[in-house]
Amino acid sequence: MTDVLRYTAFSSDPAGGNPAGVVLDAAGLDDAAMLAIAAELDYSETAFLTAPPEGLGEAGRAFTVRFFSPKAEVPFCGHATVATAVALAERIGPGDLVFATPVGTVPVTVTDDEGVLRATLTSVEPHVEDIAAADLDEALAALDWPAADLDPALPPRIAFAGNRHLVLGAATRERLADLSYDFERLAALLRRLDLTTVQLAWRASGTVFHVRDPFPVGGVVEDPATGAAAAAFGAYVREQGLVPEESVLTLHQGEDLGRPGVLTVTLRAGDARVRVGGAGAVIPG
Structure with a gap:
């Protein structure tokens, strides 16, 4: 067994x-x-x-x-x-x-x-790429997010650090908390673009973010804490010049699901790879 x-x-x-x-x-x-x-x-x-x-x-x-x-x-x-x-x-x-x-x-x-x-x-070597306007429109429609609810300081991109993730910035914490999306429609888009999740992020301060990850292609409405997406997000914020090249970021995830977690993302000058760390524990049962 x-x-x-x-x-x-x-x-x-x-x-x-x-x-x-x-x-x-x-x-x-x-x-x-x-x-x-x-x-x-x-x-x-x-x-x-x-x-x-x-x-x-x-x-x-x-x-x-x-x-x-x-x-x-x-x-x-x-x-x-x-x-x-x-x-x-x-x-x-x-x-x-x-x-x-x-x-x-x-x-x-x-x-x-x-x-x-x-x-x-x-992580493995990451990279960041643009998303086509039509694909972004489809993602927003599936999420039921008006374009005005996006944070212009966090431009939409596709980021990779092991898996491909669409990164979207929420203008407010309230926008991030209100997540109710069309499961099949978003899953179809993610499959077509070879994406694993959508990394939704709200910036609380210079190096602190709250994030959520719809994961319909995995048969899961939302992933409570997503290390691969965190690595991709680290590559994204560095490529966009949103943080210093040498930075330690704190990502809070799972709060809206009642499963709070903390991911530490470390960026090092001269090393494109991203480090993602956190605690772990056995689940009794």
């Missing part, structure tokens, strides 16, 4: 953050079995670990990781990466890990902060 662990990421409280499934030994599972486990668990993603490619990282601290939503395999998942790293650290100790993922090699460092395990992943 496959042992499916349950962890939350980006919170030290099991009732906060974003739950993920973790299967530490998926060697005997084929794609259909992994998808079935993810669908039965019904979290936004479940991570499945197998042996690493030859020569990747330190023995016993390197793994191949695949991610499945309840609907399909996804190339990368930040919160399941954090959850997996915390689960491993509880068994083999904090320190450096290396994950071979479908989008590339993702290093992760786990530290013990007075009994709270925190994992920080380093």
Whole structure:
């Protein structure tokens, strides 16, 4: 019988953050079995670990990781990466890990902060691109957001740091809190544009943001805390010149769902990759 662990990421409280499934030994599972486990668990993603490619990282601290939503395999998942790293650290100790993922090699460092395990992943090389006006109009129509509710200081873009995400800035916290969208219409747009989520963001201060992530392509109305989108968002704000090249951002997510989480996004001068970190905890049950 496959042992499916349950962890939350980006919170030290099991009732906060974003739950993920973790299967530490998926060697005997084929794609259909992994998808079935993810669908039965019904979290936004479940991570499945197998042996690493030859020569990747330190023995016993390197793994191949695949991610499945309840609907399909996804190339990368930040919160399941954090959850997996915390689960491993509880068994083999904090320190450096290396994950071979479908989008590339993702290093992760786990530290013990007075009994709270925190994992920080380093993204693959990110990039940012424009979105066509017609596609933006369709996204706003699916969200039922008037264009006037967008923050002109956060221009719409598509950002990638493992997955592609449409970034939209909300002019007010109230706009961000009022999320009721056309699930099938937005899902169709995201599939056509090869997007994973829409990263909705409201800027509370220079380096503090509140974010939400509709995730209809994964069969989930909203992802409570989204590490891959946070990495893409870090690349986006840097590319737009919205923060200094060397910055630490705080992203609050999940408050409107009753599952508050905190994501720390670190940007380093001279390094295009984005670091995303947060606490993790086992979900009892």
